[in-house]
Amino acid sequence: xxxxxxxxxxxxxxxxxxxxxxxxxxxxxxxxxxxxxxxxxxxxxxxxxxxxxxxxxxxxxxxxxxxxxxxxxxxxxxxxxxxxxxxxxxxxxxxxxxxxxxxxxxxxxxxxxxxxxxxxxxxxxxxxxxxxxxxxxxxxxxxxxxxxxxxxxxxxxxxxxxxxxxxxxxxxxxxxxxxxxxxxxxxxxxxxxxxxxxxxxxxxxxxxxxxxxxxxxxxxxxxxxxx
Ligand code: SF4
Numbered sequence: 001x002x003x004x005x006x007x008x009x010x011x012x013x014x015x016x017x018x019x020x021x022x023x024x025x026x027x028x029x030x031x032x033x034x035x036x037x038x039x040x041x042x043x044x045x046x047x048x049x050x051x052x053x054x055x056x057x058x059x060x061x062x063x064x065x066x067x068x069x070x071x072x073x074x075x076x077x078x079x080x081x082x083x084x085x086x087x088x089x090x091x092x093x094x095x096x097x098x099x100x101x102x103x104x105x106x107x108x109x110x111x112x113x114x115x116x117x118x119x120x121x122x123x124x125x126x127x128x129x130x131x132x133x134x135x136x137x138x139x140x141x142x143x144x145x146x147x148x149x150x151x152x153x154x155x156x157x158x159x160x161x162x163x164x165x166x167x168x169x170x171x172x173x174x175x176x177x178x179x180x181x182x183x184x185x186x187x188x189x190x191x192x193x194x195x196x197x198x199x200x201x202x203x204x205x206x207x208x209x210x211x212x213x214x215x216x217x218x219x220x221x222x223x224x225x226x227x
Pocket of ligand 1: 157160161200201202206207208209211212213214217219220221
């Protein structure tokens, strides 16, 4: 039988067990809400295809060179591109940032804090180039709202654990996380899965024998059985 045919949907109890084991391993992350949604949106655009350090350098250079997002929006494209060059893909990201800022106009996105979650997500994903992950980052990190970003680490760990359907889409993975994780656990689950993906369940050589999730992980059990 194929992996997809074998797949069994997880339930909330299983996700609580994942949360608890990761909490024991890495501690409980402290939630920091900053209420600056446009900052988070631009930071997330800058984070695409690069590491946190390069993203932060690009963001710092951008915010040092321009005092306001309106100035970034109205600046010559090449100046924005120059400022964010250390973050990689500068020509593409500079265009995208200005497109988003133009689409926003005078909207400061502060209504995202209180409007229904579906509506807030829809408003963000209507912006140029903004997908589910970016929208969820803005909602979660700016306002602590329980939308869960499925980034590369969350997707990899979740797929190996069998939380996501094999060969399922990122869109489906986002929906699955919303179904499985209660709002009060959203932030912790997201951050803990990222920590786990960076420290233990890495892309190339996951450290399965020492993983706190090994007993509940089909991928890890198969891998440790073989070796
Ligand atoms: S057992 Fe291995 S594959 Fe499974 S979560 Fe742990 S490190 Fe990742």
